[in-house]
Each structure stands twice: as C-alpha cells, then as structure tokens.
Amino acid sequence: MNRLITRKVVENVHRLRTLQMSFCTDAGAKLSSSNVGQEHPKTQGVSNKIQEHDVAIVGGGMVGLALACSLASMPLTKHLNVAIIDSNPALLSGLRVKKEDPPDPRVSTVTPATMSFFKEIGAWKYVEQHRHAYFDKMQVWDYTGLGYTKYNARDVDKEFLGCVVENKVLQSSLLSCIQERTDFQKTIYPSRLTTLHRNSSSVGVGSTSSALPTHEWKNPVKLDLTDGSSLRAKLVVGADGAKSNVRELAGFTTTGWNYSQNAVICTVEHDIENQCAWQRFLPSGPIALLPIGDNYSNIVWTMNPKEAADRKEMPESEFLKDVNYALDYGFGPHPSSTRFGNGGIFSWLKPDVTSSVTESFEVPPKVMKLASGRMVFPLSLRHANNYASKNVVLIGDAAHTVHPLAGQGVNMGFGDALALSKVIAEGVAVGTDIGEVSLLKKFEGERKLENIAMMGILDGIQKAYSVDFGPLNVLRAAAFHGANYISPLKKNIISYASGEHRLPIFS
Numbered sequence: 001m002n003r004l005i006t007r008k009v010v011e012n013v014h015r016l017r018t019l020q021m022s023f024c025t026d027a028g029a030k031l032s033s034s035n036v037g038q039e040h041p042k043t044q045g046v047s048n049k050i051q052e053h054d055v056a057i058v059g060g061g062m063v064g065l066a067l068a069c070s071l072a073s074m075p076l077t078k079h080l081n082v083a084i085i086d087s088n089p090a091l092l093s094g095l096r097v098k099k100e101d102p103p104d105p106r107v108s109t110v111t112p113a114t115m116s117f118f119k120e121i122g123a124w125k126y127v128e129q130h131r132h133a134y135f136d137k138m139q140v141w142d143y144t145g146l147g148y149t150k151y152n153a154r155d156v157d158k159e160f161l162g163c164v165v166e167n168k169v170l171q172s173s174l175l176s177c178i179q180e181r182t183d184f185q186k187t188i189y190p191s192r193l194t195t196l197h198r199n200s201s202s203v204g205v206g207s208t209s210s211a212l213p214t215h216e217w218k219n220p221v222k223l224d225l226t227d228g229s230s231l232r233a234k235l236v237v238g239a240d241g242a243k244s245n246v247r248e249l250a251g252f253t254t255t256g257w258n259y260s261q262n263a264v265i266c267t268v269e270h271d272i273e274n275q276c277a278w279q280r281f282l283p284s285g286p287i288a289l290l291p292i293g294d295n296y297s298n299i300v301w302t303m304n305p306k307e308a309a310d311r312k313e314m315p316e317s318e319f320l321k322d323v324n325y326a327l328d329y330g331f332g333p334h335p336s337s338t339r340f341g342n343g344g345i346f347s348w349l350k351p352d353v354t355s356s357v358t359e360s361f362e363v364p365p366k367v368m369k370l371a372s373g374r375m376v377f378p379l380s381l382r383h384a385n386n387y388a389s390k391n392v393v394l395i396g397d398a399a400h401t402v403h404p405l406a407g408q409g410v411n412m413g414f415g416d417a418l419a420l421s422k423v424i425a426e427g428v429a430v431g432t433d434i435g436e437v438s439l440l441k442k443f444e445g446e447r448k449l450e451n452i453a454m455m456g457i458l459d460g461i462q463k464a465y466s467v468d469f470g471p472l473n474v475l476r477a478a479a480f481h482g483a484n485y486i487s488p489l490k491k492n493i494i495s496y497a498s499g500e501h502r503l504p505i506f507s
Contacts, residue, residue: 050230058086104372107167136158144477151490196392263404265298287326387443
C-alpha cells in the first residue's frame with residue numbers, strides 16, 4: 001500500500017511538471033525561470049496569449065506572501081505556477097527596509113505559532129535582520145484598580161510570549177524568502193483585479209463574457225486586471241484584506257458589525273528599553289503599549305471616534321500627556337495586593353500558582369516623545385459565511401476581521417495561509433484538482449471553527465468592557481483574579497493566545 005501511494009505521488013508530480021511545460025509553450029509571453037517574479041508584460045489589444053497559472057493570489061500583503069512562501073517551501077507545491085496580483089510597485093522593485101529607518105506605526109504581535117511557521121518556510125531569519133522585540137512578560141489591568149493579571153513565559157516553560165514586528169519588516173522578509181527560491185515559478189502583476197470569470201459567467205464592473213469558448217480554457221477562472229492584462233488560474237485566493245474585491249466579485253456574503261470605536265496607532269520613544277507588553281482597559285476602550293526594540297514602543301489606543309479625531313490632531317505634548325495619564329493613574333488607581341486580598345477566594349490554590357503570581361504591579365515606562373505620525377482606523381468584526389467555493393477561497397482579513405485588543409488578527413491570517421498550503425499539497429499528492437470545492441472545504445472546516453472561537457472571545461471581551469457598571473466591574477475583576485491565580489487556567493490562556501493549543505472544548 002505504501003509503495004502504491006508513493007508511486008501515485010511521483011506520477012502526479014511528474015504530470016504537474018508536464019502540464020506546466022505546456023503552459024509555458026502556449027503562453028509566448030511567459031517569463032523564463034531565470035526571471036520569475038518579474039513584472040508580467042501587458043497584453044496589446046486582444047491577445048490569446050493569456051498567462052496560465054495554477055494559483056492566483058490576489059493581494060501581496062503579509063498573508064498573501066506567506067501563502068506564496070509556504071507553497072514555495074513545500075516539496076509537493078514548489079513546482080506550482082503562482083501569480084501574485086497587487087498594485088504595490090515595491091513588490092517588483094523589492095521592499096527594501098533598513099534597520100536605521102524610522103519605525104512604522106503599523107506593527108503586528110507575532111505569536112510563537114507564527115514564529116514557528118516563519119522559521120519552517122525560511123522567513124524568520126530575515127525578520128531577525130531588522131528591528132523586532134521579543135517579550136516574555138505581559139501585564140493586563142483595568143482602570144478600577146480591581147482587575148489585574150500578569151503573564152510570564154516561564155508560566156508555560158517558554159522563552160517568549162511573542163514578538164512585535166513592523167508590518168513592513170514581515171512583508172519584506174516574506175518577499176525575500178520567495179525571491180531566494182529561484183526554482184519557484186511566480187509572476188507578479190502590479191495591478192488590480194476588475195473582473196473574475198468562472199466557466200461561462202463573469203462578475204465585475206462593466207464585465208462581459210470571455211471571447212474564448214469554455215472548452216479552450218486550460219484553467220477555469222479568468223481574471224481581468226486594471227492594466228488591461230488577463231490571466232487564468234485553477235485556484236484564486238482572496239488575500240486582499242477587509243475590503244476584499246475577490247470576496248465581492250465571487251459572491252461571498254459576510255456577517256458582522258462595526259464597533260463604535262476607532263483605534264489610534266503610533267510609535268513612541270522612551271528613555272529606557274521596554275521589554276514588556278502592557279494593556280490597560282479604560283472606560284472608552286483598551287490602550288496597549290508594545291515593545292518594538294531600540295527604546296521604541298507601539299501604541300494601540302481604542303476610543304470613540306470623536307476622541308480619536310481629537311487625539312490625532314492635538315499637539316504632541318498634549319497627546320503624550322494623555323498617553324502617560326492613561327497608562328498610570330488616569331481614570332483610577334493602581335492595583336494593589338490589599339485589593340487582591342493576596343488571592344482572595346483563589347488563595348487556596350497557592351501551592352499550584354504560577355511564578356508570575358508573585359510579581360507585583362509595575363508602572364509602564366514613561367513615553368517621552370512621538371517617533372511616528374498618528375493614524376486612525378475604524379474597528380469592526382466581519383466574518384465570511386463561507387471561505388471556499390468552486391476555484392475560489394478566502395484567507396486573512398478577506399475572510400475575517402477582528403478587534404485588535406489581543407493582536408490576533410494577522411496570526412489568524414497566517415494560520416489560514418499554513419492550513420491552505422497544506423490542503424493544496426494534499427490535493428497535489430492525490431491528483432485532485434486544487435480548485436475542487438470538496439478539497440477547499442477541508443481548509444474551511446479546519447479554520448472556520450478556530451477563527452469563530454477566537455472572534456467570539458475577542459468580541460466578548462470588547463463587549464464586557466464597553467459598560468461601566470458596578471456589579472459588572474466586580475465580575476470582571478473576578479475573571480482577572482481567576483486568570484491570575486488559577487494555574488491551569490492561566491497556562492491554558494497563554495497557550496491558546498500563543499496559537500500552540502486549542503481551547504479544551506475544541507481539542
């Protein structure tokens with residue numbers, strides 16, 4: 001039986017290579033393997049030399065590039081012909097990032113699971129060449145002075161809880177990883193998707209049916225771009241963000257709502273290095289202070305839209321005063337051991353408490369000046385009712401958007417990229433059409449439950465802190481105490497947030 005499976009895999013890989021060679025012959029404008037990754041030449045007028053690809057990834061951001069990099073790193077998928085469609089011209093010229101460049105306010109908190117993924121596909125070594133900050137402690141408290149907990153990597157026998165990295169560094173590292181694989185067939189289209197055709201139908205603004213008969217299509221999906229060029233693919237991956245064009249054109253519906261909150265983000269500078277992640281829940285929303293290295297930290301501050309607009313425009317001195325106020329005595333007192341009662345109702349669990357329980361409350365390092373501009377963006381929860389249909393699949397923010405209070409959004413997207421690449425490899429191994437809906441539904445089944453669980457938790461936390469009410473404050477404080485003093489619960493929370501384990505109910 002094992003010999004039969006091995007022979008089947010070898011035959012399918014050989015068949016795939018043969019098919020790719022025919023693609024190159026049919027498409028006269030096809031780039032050779034020595035210049036893969038170059039810009040695809042625009043078609044002049046009507047042309048039948050439409051490029052053929054196995055996979056077309058719409059969106060060359062972090063999640064889209066992670067999928068491409070994962071496909072390039074796996075033995076069964078590294079021979080696939082992949083298109084990356086993104087209007088960012090830097091993808092062609094190279095995303096050059098220098099360590100001495102000023103920090104960017106857009107950052108991501110990368111979990112240990114994501115770090116493992118990046119190491120597996122060969123991208124983490126590039127991240128470590130640029131500014132980044134590992135952290136092994138996280139302190140969370142609220143404005144009432146009642147709720148407080150501290151997490152430490154030692155609680156789960158780990159070295160780090162996570163690493164904060166600028167988005168441009170993650171994107172550049174993934175692109176460098178792809179470029180180093182010279183045998184990986186990729187074409188970057190510096191354009192935008194306008195129309196998506198499946199079989200004899202098409203969807204898009206001002207779209208018309210393709211002039212080519214269905215039986216002449218080597219690949220079932222045709223994509224028309226804003227620069228006038230077209231391409232075909234067996235599988236189209238929508239990795240084009242929260243306002244996904246692929247999702248709209250392919251007819252995926254969503255469920256969700258907008259929060260009456262905006263997030264203000266920026267980079268700030270201290271006079272000492274920050275080595276801890278801090279988060280305080282305030283009446284208007286949480287404020288997070290995340291280390292990013294070189295005495296810099298990133299601020300993610302949630303508040304109502306009017307406050308966000310005011311704080312974006314106010315003078316720097318006033319903004320810094322507000323930040324330090326919010327991270328110190330503002331809105332309420334510091335937590336103290338007398339308020340905790342040394343564990344209160346959880347004191348009987350002391351023999352099994354984690355090491356971080358003995359650590360006292362700390363005041364975050366003072367913010368001295370701004371190191372970037374301030375950006376504001378609205379917050380929402382949105383979830384695609386389906387991730388997959390025939391020949392089309394959604395990943396990342398195209399499939400789900402969440403509140404940033406736990407920094408889980410991009411990690412969910414990276415989880416999607418890893419899971420989808422494995423499902424594609426499975427399809428290649430057994431000779432299944434990689435655009436077959438039954439195969440893509442395996443990906444959806446794996447990721448949907450996990451993503452919904454995480455979204456439910458984050459939405460629940462957001463709603464719990466959207467009301468300032470005495471009895472509810474006590475319940476929230478009890479939840480903080482439980483997370484701090486009940487060792488199994490704390491370890492489970494850390495492992496789940498790290499992306500390394502599911503919650504018990506999903507095991």
